[in-house]
């Protein structure tokens with residue numbers, strides 16, 4: 001296989017004018033993309049990509065990071081959506097028991113060091129889970145943050161792995177429209193004022209007029225759990241909250 005930058009450039013050139021679902025289909029079938037998984041939080045907008053994957057290849061590995069700090073509603077929604085869409089390869093990813101016992105034995109790390117908690121409960125488990133993959137599909141979109149303004153469908157993440165962003169060109173209204181048209185089930189917390197949903201201790205409802213992601217790590221400078229990196233560094237969102245979706 002040629003080097004990753006060459007493959008990413010050729011995939012972008014080949015599928016530049018394709019629709020989101022076509023990019024999902026090509027990401028899962030083009031040999032230049034390699035072995036690809038979908039990483040999903042089963043959050044407020046996740047059902048769009050989950051639905052596309054279910055139409056194209058329902059046996060695709062779907063990696064769901066359970067930080068063991070999620071809302072019960074998210075765990076219930078994950079089961080409901082997986083069943084309803086017929087996704088047959090959803091893999092729940094968690095931190096190792098030994099790591100939790102060592103670094104967060106009483107589950108309070110998030111109260112005094114959110115970066116360390118995200119590292120322990122999200123970043124390390126995801127990195128381990130992605131070890132066998134050449135790429136992963138994410139729900140990131142250009143409109144979400146200044147750092148995403150140039151987002152392509154395919155991008156280099158590391159020297160051996162690419163990220164695929166089929167919804168790069170979608171706006172908030174496109175997501176809404178897709179969910180309505182396809183009658184997809186909504187995360188129950190959306191109706192209760194949570195337009196962006198992470199871990200229970202670090203997510204609060206959002207008031208009308210607030211940025212949809214302002215309920216994440218409210219009151220802290222932290223804007224990013226660290227899952228999205230460029231050149232080994234967590235991408236900060238220039239004043240806007242940036243999440244994994």
Ligand code: SF4
Nearest residue numbers: 069114117118199202
């Ligand atoms: S979002 Fe909060 S609870 Fe979840 S992993 Fe990060 S710091 Fe821990």
